[in-house]
Amino acid sequence: MTKRLASPRAASLATVAREAGVSVATVSRIVNGKTGRASVQTIARVNAAVVELGYQPNHVGRALRRRESRVVAMLAPNLDNPAMAAIAVSTEAALRAAGYVMILCDTHDRADLQDEYLRAMRSQFVQGYVLVSAVKSAALSDALARGEAIVFVSRRNPDGGGAYVGIDNRGAGADAADHLLARGIEDLAVIYPAQGSSSTAERVDGFIERLVARGVPTERIAQASAPGLSHLQVGYDAARALVDGAGGTWPRGLLCVSDLMAYGAYRLATEQGVAIPSECLVVGIDANPLNAWIAPWLTSVHIPYRDFGAKVVEQLSSLWSGTVPDDCLLPHSLDS
Amino acid sequence: MTKRLASPRAASLATVAREAGVSVATVSRIVNGKTGRASVQTIARVNAAVVELGYQPNHVGRALRRRESRVVAMLAPNLDNPAMAAIAVSTEAALRAAGYVMILCDTHDRADLQDEYLRAMRSQFVQGYVLVSAVKSAALSDALARGEAIVFVSRRNPDGGGAYVGIDNRGAGADAADHLLARGIEDLAVIYPAQGSSSTAERVDGFIERLVARGVPTERIAQASAPGLSHLQVGYDAARALVDGAGGTWPRGLLCVSDLMAYGAYRLATEQGVAIPSECLVVGIDANPLNAWIAPWLTSVHIPYRDFGAKVVEQLSSLWSGTVPDDCLLPHSLDS
């Protein structure tokens, strides 16, 4: 027979304990699977009460007592970027599968917002942080010094060290170089954002190094960059700088360090009547799923963003168990 | 593999109280701005201690005591869709400005996942829910019956009623109709997903109603749909169904109820050598910012997703204060 509850309060350990005629401590132990401490009959009685009352452990009480929540905060610079969104989605799924919930914060790539979020999250007993393309900031250094569990994604710890999930950026740049050379293109250029993060810089380096190693004279590798946060605009501006710097002519092959930058460059090409890809083969990095539908002109290095989440959770688990994990580099690929 | 250092505890009310030589209660009142209860000197002393120790209120303790967190859960069907990501970003920003944090859950449009999330969130003392394109489910009905604060976005409450933020979908469809008619196009079609949500169905209805009202014979308005979750694929499949149903000829004007569907249709057109927009003017709905860069052929009804967040927070506030807010319809626009 079921009781009609006077208040809409959810069942607590106390409710269950009363119903089962045992103490709160016993119920707590049983629902937490500490088996050795109770008789079979008691366990059965408690479990019955749990089911009947629909008891669900209260995470707030638990967090207070254990001084830990099952919450992980992700700080990402801008979810407008489909690559970031993909990372967020896959991380959220992996965390949830591991029994965590994810709080998402958009830092807009601003150090002050990153600081504010880091501080705010601390008082939520957040258990770990996933920092996508983190920037250097005071609260970040503090958090690292305190030994918080922090996984860096896509961009390495600006203070050096720390757990990292990403790809071999140099390798990705090198692959792009090989791809272009394999098509007999030797009039090459690369564009990138002026506020260089470690990852974009590494892509550029890898690209140039490989070209040089394969005998392309340095002076035939044009470079240009542009400031700004929107990779779309940066791509447009950098491409303009590149072309203007070359007396109005486009290179035959162009590496853009992200797909969004490639979209920006494409717009300029369209405006200037340059045919892509026949006059200029554009290579991006990210392999946005939209490319197949509306940007078939773009060749792009595939990054397995959908696999990032699982790796991030692995690294967090390592940190929680007290070890410092090795960097995790996922495989990229450029289908030819 | 090195061991991490144990972190020193953050300052609590007790720490501050000891430092300032007052009781915990007094500190609590002061940090909460209950001014009438303390002398000016005490307030000054406490504030000094707060600053010195870098005290930040612990949200977990507060949540436990007040039986409310400052957490809102957003359940969204798929963040891969840029429109969803835009809603998530703007809601997160608006909530944070109002002092809340947002937990993000990706339901993949599945009722069972939506149920699981709703139940899991309850024991986190989540204060409100933002349900983007919610589907009918048991836990949703339960939550509504319990009187939880729930705001529906983009798709109305499947059980009817409830707070809603969205656009005038019929109006958007009608605007698309006007746009096409203004260009003298009368050979028209519309494609939409087979699993019709209220919003896409309304867009189709508004489109057709307006066309009929302006004298287009019903038999000249072709329709097609396709099943599936990915609007990209749905657009492709539906366009194929449409064209096949018309003996291989494309309409002169085509409304796709989302931009992603338009991308899908575009791919088919490209494959079939149909020139967009000269042979077929495609109109989408969403106005994805990428369009200007890589899909200039697409005309799209602009939806102010960036304004959704503020409205969502308004509606949540209404719910929290006990009133039932009116539906909030934001203005859409189609720049001609």
Place this chain on the structure above:
DNA sequence: TTGATTTAGGCAAACGTTTGCCTAACTTGT
């Protein structure tokens, strides 16, 4: 002066969990 009111702030009980410690009642070993 006295009684009434205000001011300033402390006490302690929640909120829901977890866990070290304690204690009865058994079970063994000898």
Place this chain on the structure above:
DNA sequence: ACAAGTTAGGCAAACGTTTGCCTAAATCAA
């Protein structure tokens, strides 16, 4: 039969806040 060990489970103290209630002292009214 008695000491030693095991089992089953209760007690109560945290964790960090908030808040109703209480109490001194100070102020005020008459």
